[in-house]
Each structure stands twice: as structure tokens, then as C-alpha cells.
Amino acid sequence: GQNIDQPTEMTATEGAIVQINCTYQTSGFNGLFWYQQHAGEAPTFLSYNVLDGLEEKGRFSSFLSRSKGYSYLLLKELQMKDSASYLCAVRGFDNYGQNFVFGPGTRLSVLP
């Protein structure tokens, strides 16, 4: 099975940088995804990591360490619209085939 952990809530100030951590345990790791979800809306894809290292995409970056079962999402130059839940999701394989499991999500509040 899979076990994924994220902080429940975080608060940051507009213009600042925030790092959201995700730790996981899984069998047959085949990728880690970050999604953003605003209240009442569908998750939208932000980033994907399958190899160790940093992936940068504009104001968003995601890092992965497979040996440590650890990832983080880095958000720079925070804007009010970045207030949302951030979901870490891990794709893996078990005896039943592929699985795709979301972490509990981190609710980020950006304050003026």
C-alpha cells in the first residue's frame, strides 16, 4: 500500500516563498505529481517528478528524492490567487497493479 503525508495547513505572505513538503512510502514508485485545488473546483496539474532533482516551471518548482521518499513544492512570489489546497499524489504498483493515491493535501492561505 501507500502512505503519504503532508502538513495540513500553511500560511504565507504575498510576495514570499513557501515550501510544501510531502513524504511518502510506496511500492513500485512510478512518479509523484503535484496538483492545485481551489475550493469547490477540480484539481489542476502543476508538476511531475519521477527522477531525483528539481523541476522548475515558472513560479513553481518541485523536488524529488526517491531514496528519502520526499518531495516538496516551492512557490515563489506568492500571489493571493495561490491560496488553495496543494495535493501530492504518488503513482505506484502493488500486487493488484497500478495505483494512484493522493496525499491529504495542504491548505495554503496567502495573506496580504
Added chain:
Amino acid sequence: DTEVTQTPKHLVMGMTNKKSLKCEQHMGHRAMYWYKQKAKKPPELMFVYSYEKLSINESVPSRFSPECPNSSLLNLHLHALQPEDSALYLCASSQDLGLKSTDTQYFGPGTRLTVL
């Protein structure tokens, strides 16, 4: 175009009703998914279809019945639901089942279901 559409947006039904949720994508994706999401919780995978065949059924009660009429459409038939089934039901699609490393799931806007 990375759009997945879902209808209806909102649905209120009684415990004796039969209703269906619909999902459509025209991205040529061959894998489609149903998720259930309760308030302040992450989405939970219910079903996965790959090439129009049910690939994964995450021990979902039989009152939920998925159907994939063709590669672009995915339905979820509902019958004799319970109030605790009230949730946001999300559909997603991906190019394939994620056996290639870069497959990404794209989500529809969801159907907000209330069971009275």
C-alpha cells in the same frame, strides 16, 4: 485542448432514485477515472478504465456502476445511494494508464452530488 467535461454540475437525488453522471473528453486519452471527494479530503480513486475496459475497481459498493460506452465517454450509474455518498465526483483522463512515465491525469470540474 486539455478539457474534461462533466454533467450535471449539481445533482440532488433521493435514496430510491436512479441517476447517471457523465464525463467526456476529446483528447484521445485511453484511460479514464472516477474519483470521489468529500469536503476537505483528497480525491479517492473509485474506478479506472483503460481502452474501454474496467481496469481497477477500488472495492466500491455495487450501488455505483461505471460504464464506458466508447473511448471518449465515461458514465457512473447511481442507484439506491445513501446520504453518506454525498460528495464531489470527479472524472479524469490520461493518455494511458501511466505505464509511461509522463502520463498526467486531467480532471473535469466535477459533479456535486447530494443524496437526501
